[in-house]
Amino acid sequence: MASAQDSTGKRAFEQVLEQYTPALSRLAASYERSHGTREELLQEIVLALWQAWPSFRGECSERAFVFRIAHNRGLTHAWKRPPAHEELDELPDARVPVASEPLPEQAVAERERRNRLHVAVRSLPLAHREVVLLLLEDLSHADIAEVLGITENNVAVRLNRARAALRAALEADQ
Amino acid sequence: MTKTTDDELDSWRTEWASQTPPHQDLQVWLSGARRRATRETAWSVLGVIAMFIIYGVMAFQSTRIEWVALGLAGCVFAALGVLVMARVRRGTWKPVNQSTRAFLELYERRARAQLRLIRFSAWLGLGWLVLVGVPFIYSLWKDLAPKSNDFFLGVATGLVPLLVVSVWSMIRQHRRATNDQREAAALLAEYQQPT
Numbered sequence: 001m002a003s004a005q006d007s008t009g010k011r012a013f014e015q016v017l018e019q020y021t022p023a024l025s026r027l028a029a030s031y032e033r034s035h036g037t038r039e040e041l042l043q044e045i046v047l048a049l050w051q052a053w054p055s056f057r058g059e060c061s062e063r064a065f066v067f068r069i070a071h072n073r074g075l076t077h078a079w080k081r082p083p084a085h086e087e088l089d090e091l092p093d094a095r096v097p098v099a100s101e102p103l104p105e106q107a108v109a110e111r112e113r114r115n116r117l118h119v120a121v122r123s124l125p126l127a128h129r130e131v132v133l134l135l136l137e138d139l140s141h142a143d144i145a146e147v148l149g150i151t152e153n154n155v156a157v158r159l160n161r162a163r164a165a166l167r168a169a170l171e172a173d174q
Numbered sequence: 175m176t177k178t179t180d181d182e183l184d185s186w187r188t189e190w191a192s193q194t195p196p197h198q199d200l201q202v203w204l205s206g207a208r209r210r211a212t213r214e215t216a217w218s219v220l221g222v223i224a225m226f227i228i229y230g231v232m233a234f235q236s237t238r239i240e241w242v243a244l245g246l247a248g249c250v251f252a253a254l255g256v257l258v259m260a261r262v263r264r265g266t267w268k269p270v271n272q273s274t275r276a277f278l279e280l281y282e283r284r285a286r287a288q289l290r291l292i293r294f295s296a297w298l299g300l301g302w303l304v305l306v307g308v309p310f311i312y313s314l315w316k317d318l319a320p321k322s323n324d325f326f327l328g329v330a331t332g333l334v335p336l337l338v339v340s341v342w343s344m345i346r347q348h349r350r351a352t353n354d355q356r357e358a359a360a361l362l363a364e365y366q367q368p369t
Contacts, residue, residue: 026194
């Protein structure tokens with residue numbers, strides 16, 4: 001009986017992991033620039049998620065639960081490791097293989113915009129970065145409040161300030 | 175999902191979601207990590223058991239009083255170390271809930287526990303040296319000193335580097351744990367302030 005429950009729980013966790021890995025990877029990337037350390041952070045997040053998964057009782061959405069764990073790990077990571085300087089080979093697209101054919105202008109522009117957004121998000125102070133990240137990952141205000149442990153009103157105030165900071169960072173980069 | 179007609183936000187979200195950094199197969203990594211964790215726990219338990227067996231054998235099999243005393247003292251000090259570690263680390267394994275505040279509190283508790291353990295280790299080491307090490311060396315000295323002129327040189331070359339490395343390592347760990355605790359406390363205070 002217990003073994004069947006374990007097996008179901010394990011399958012559910014594997015599904016959750018598969019579903020959220022891209023988002024978790026983006027979240028890790030916004031806390032850590034270096035590829036190697038980012039992988040370590042991602043592993044820490046997955047381990048924390050696996051440890052916390054049995055305690056998930058559905059009091060909040062699965063999405064909020066996953067992001068709450070990931071966010072807490074990211075926060076601890078950011079607190080323990082001051083951000084390293086941006087290196088050219090650690091920029092978001094630096095590991096994408098270079099295409100043999102020249103990219104069309106539109107694709108190049110899109111890539112630059114994406115890179116600018118990632119760099120701008122990383123440049124935000126931690127308090128702003130955490131709300132912006134969750135907003136970009138399409139979490140509702142209620143879920144963001146749940147993840148950060150603050151009220152929805154507080155979320156709205158923080159989001160307003162964080163968006164202004166992100167806009168300013170993007171404009172400064174232009 | 176947030177329904178929004180906010181063009182700026184929609185465009186940011188599209189750009190954000192369109193790029194996922196390359197990452198490893200986490201399922202495979204997790205199975206490996208679980209196996210490693212189980213193995214490490216088993217090795218730690220075996221290490222503690224082995225320590226008690228070695229000291230126990232030393233205490234009950236030896237015919238010389240100083241080795242019996244060393245074995246018994248080893249068992250007592252090891253038991254004390256394990257008990258205090260278990261007591262100090264209680265409540266530092268996982269957060270009381272999954273909130274950010276609980277996580278920060280947990281990290282502050284861990285840093286405080288680490289500090290207490292370092293201080294306890296320093297006292298334990300000092301106690302070991304005074305109550306066990308010195309009498310043991312004295313008993314050896316009584317037997318060996320008349321036969322060897324280099325007894326104190328031998329003790330000094332064995333003991334001094336060990337003491338220096340232990341003290342240096344303890345100071346380093348203490349400094350790191352103090353910084354961790356300060357930073358955790360500052361972050362916690364910052365988090366509790368309304369924004």
